[in-house]
Amino acid sequence: MFETAEVGNALEKAEFKRQEPKLRTALLEAQRGLAAADFSVVLLVGGVEGSGKTEFINQLLEWLDARGLAVHAWGEPTDEERERPFFWKFWRILPPKRKAAVLLTSWYSQPIVSRVFKETGQAELDQRLDQVVEFERMLSAEGVLLVKLWFHISKSEQKRRFQKLEKDAETRWRVTDADWKFHKRYDRFREVCEHALMKTSTGEAPWHIVEATDRRYRNLTAARLFLDALERRLEESRSKAKADHKPDHPKPKANSVIRKLDLSLKLGEKEFEERLEKLQNRIGTASRRLKKKGRSLTLVFEGPDAAGKGGAIRRLTQAMDARLFRLDSVAAPSDEERARPYLWRFWRDLPRTGRVTIYDRSWYGRVLVERVEGFAAAAEWRRAFAEINDFEGQMAEAGTIVRKFWIAISAEEQLKRFKDRQVTPYKQYKITEEDWRNRAKWDAYEAAACEMIERTSTEGAPWVLIEGNDKRWARVKILQSVAEALEGGL
C-alpha cells in the first residue's frame, strides 16, 4: 500500500507560495466553523521516523489559530498510566466539542513498535487493533472527527535524511540511536504498519497516506487532507437532521430474568448479624490484598429507586478501609462531560490499582434512564451495549475484578418504602417527585433492565441479580458475592 507514496510527488516553491494563502484562509475558516460546531477533532499524524511529522505539525500550528488546538505525544508510561487500562491516557486528553487535538504518538505507536521489536506476537497485535477499531468507531459515533494521516518515505530516503542531519553540528541531536535502530528494521516496520493500517482503515476513520519526501508537497497535501475532512464534516453537521431522541418504552416479558426471581426470600435477624460480620471480615481482609496483587475491584449498583442500593453499599464500605474505596454517585453530567463521549466521565476518574470503586448508578444510565426518558437517541443507547462491554473488558484486562448488582424489588415493596420515607425525618430527603414519575414507568424500566442484563452480563463482568424485598437477604447475598469475587480473583 505504500508504493503509491513513492512516486516522486513534489511541489515547486513558487507553486507552494501561490497555493499557501488560499489554503491558510480555508483552514482558518474551517477552524472557525469548528468553534461553533457540535463535534471535536482528533488529528493523528503517524508515519515513518524522519518523515517530518513534527515539522508538519509546526507548519499547521502556524497556519491555524493555535488556540483551541492541543498537541500531544506520549513517551514511557508514567506509573499512573501503567496502573490503568491502555486507552486511559488517550481518554484523558480527549478534546471537548469545538476543539481539536493533534496526536504525534497515539494508540497505534506502542502496539506497532512492540510488534516490530517482537515483544508481542501477531495475535496480541491483532487483538489490540480490534480494540482500536472499536475505540475509533465509538469516538466517531460520539461526535469525534478522526483524521488519520500516515507520512511515508522510502528506506533510502530515510537513510539520506538521517545522514544529512548527522553531518550538520546544529542538527546532529535530532538523530538518535533509536532512529538508526528503526532504520535497520525499516522493512519489518513497513510490513507491520501495512498490516495495522489495513486493519484499521475504516469507513468512519480511514487512513490517508502522504508521500513525505518533498517537504512542500507533504505539508500542503497533509493540510489539505485535514481541511477536506473537516469541511466535509462541517457540511454534514449542517445538513444533518437532529438525532431522534424519543423515549423508548420496551414491554416486559412475563418470563424475564427479573420476574423469575423469588422475592419472598428472607433472612432472620440473628442469622443476618452472624453472616454479616463474617462476610465483612472476609471482605476487609481480601480488599487489603488487592494492591499487592496488582488488582482492583469495581462494583456497580443499579436497581429501582428505594431498592436498597445505599444501605447495601454502606454494609460494604463498613468493611473496608476508607482510604481504599471511592463511592461514586452518578448524577447529571457537567458541561465538560457533556462535551465529550458519554463514557469519558467514567474513564477520567478510573481508579489506580489496588482500589475499590463503588458506583451508585453508573454508565448503565445510558441504557436505562437515558433510553426510557429519551435523553439518548435510539442509535446511541443501542450501540452502548457493545461500548460498555468493551469498556468493562478493558478494565478486566487491566486487572480489575468487576461485579454488577441489580437489586430487584416488587412494585408493592417500592410503594411501601416510598411511604416509609415520607414519614421518617432523616429519610425524607430520599424521596422526590422524580421517584414517583419513574415509578409510573415501572414496566419500561424493568424491560430495559432485562435487556441490559442480557446484553452486558459477561464472563469478566457479570451481573448478579439480587432479590431485594428483604433487605437482610439482599445485603448478605451482595456481600457474599463480593467476598467470593475478591477471594476468587486474588
Next chain:
Amino acid sequence: MFETAEVGNALEKAEFKRQEPKLRTALLEAQRGLAAADFSVVLLVGGVEGSGKTEFINQLLEWLDARGLAVHAWGEPTDEERERPFFWKFWRILPPKRKAAVLLTSWYSQPIVSRVFKETGQAELDQRLDQVVEFERMLSAEGVLLVKLWFHISKSEQKRRFQKLEKDAETRWRVTDADWKFHKRYDRFREVCEHALMKTSTGEAPWHIVEATDRRYRNLTAARLFLDALERRLEESRSKAKADHKPDHPKPKANSVIRKLDLSLKLGEKEFEERLEKLQNRIGTASRRLKKKGRSLTLVFEGPDAAGKGGAIRRLTQAMDARLFRLDSVAAPSDEERARPYLWRFWRDLPRTGRVTIYDRSWYGRVLVERVEGFAAAAEWRRAFAEINDFEGQMAEAGTIVRKFWIAISAEEQLKRFKDRQVTPYKQYKITEEDWRNRAKWDAYEAAACEMIERTSTEGAPWVLIEGNDKRWARVKILQSVAEALEGGL
C-alpha cells in the same frame, strides 16, 4: 494544648443512642443545605495513630448521605505527583461547590512526619506551614469551608490499643511496624504536632481537638463540630450580602513602567532574520535539556489586543519540538472551573517536569479583565496578587523557570492593527466587537497592568516588558529573554 483532650470524656451507650438520631437528622439537613449552597466543604481528620480516624469517617459516612462526599488519602507520591508542586495533588481533588471531601491524610501529613523523623529541619517545616496558612486562607476566601479536626489519645492509650489489636487474630493486621515506630516517637510527634497546630489554627480555619479515647464520645463530638461549622457557614451564606462586583477603572500614572517604554525601538529585516535564527537554535537546544535537568519552563503572555502575542508565541514554538510544549489559550472557564477557586483551572493542568507551557493570557485575567469589567469583586482581585505570587512561587520551588511578558503597544498602533485585521481575509476572525469595547477602556487596562507588574514581578517569576510597536523588535527581545532564562536556569 493536648492536655484538654486527656480529661476522660466519655459517653454512655444509652446517652449515645439518645443523641444519635437527632444528630443524624441535623447532619442530613445540613448536607441538604450544602447541596444548594455556594460553597464546598473540606473536612480534615488528622491526629494520633490509633485514635480512630478511619472509624469516625466510616461512622460519618453512615450518618450522612454518602453521595456528594468523597474520602481521600495519599500514600507514597506517584511520579506524576512528584513532578509537580507539593500542593498539586490536593488541588486535583478539590470538591466543587455543593460537595464535600473528607481528607484522611492532607497537606499536614508529610511535613509533620518528615519533621518527626528529622528528615527536615525546623525552618523547612515552618516554611511549609506558612504556605499551608496561605493556601487555607485562599481556599476559605474562595468559598471552601475548611473544618479541621484533630483526634488525640495519650501515649499509654495508644500502646493499649495497639496491644489489644495485636492480641486478636482478626485485627492483628491493623497494627503495622510503622505504628510501633510512631509509638516510640510519641512524645516527639506530640511536640511537632502541637507546634504545627498552633501555627495553623487561624480565624478562617481553626483546629478542633477531639478527645478520642472513648469511641462514642469521639464520634459524637467530632460529628457535632463538623455540623456546627457547616450550620454556621450555611447561616452566614444565607445572610451574607452579595459581594460587590463593580468594575474598577484605575487611573494611569504619567510616569508608569509602561509609559516609560520607548515604543520607537525597531529592528531591520536582515538583522531580525539573523538574530531570529540564532535565538531559535539556542531555545531549541536548551529546551531539550529541561527534562534531564528536572526543570520546566512556563511563559505567560499578556498585553492589549493585537499587541502581537500570537505572532511572538509562534516564533517561539517554531523553535521547539511540538511534543515538548503546550499552548494554553485562556478563555471563559467551564462550569467545573467556575465551581472552584479561580486558580484551580491552572493547577489542574499544571505540566510535568521537562515541559514548556505557554499561556496566551493567563491567571492574570483576575487582575486585568476581571478587575476592569467587574467580573471579580474588589476583595477578590485585591487578594489575587498575593495568591498569584504564592502560586508562581510554588512553581519555581518545584523547578519551573517562569517568565512573564507584557507586550506594550501604543493606542495608535492598536488602531492601525485593528484596521489591518479588518481587511486581511485570514485575520478577520481575530477582531471582534469586544476588542473595540476593551479599547475604549485603554487607560483603565493600562493602569491595572501597571499595578499588576508592580505587585507580581518577583525574583523567581519576573515580568519582562516588551516594546511591541515594532513586531521584529518585540519578537527578538522575547526570544532573547527566553533563551537567557533557559540557559541561566539549566
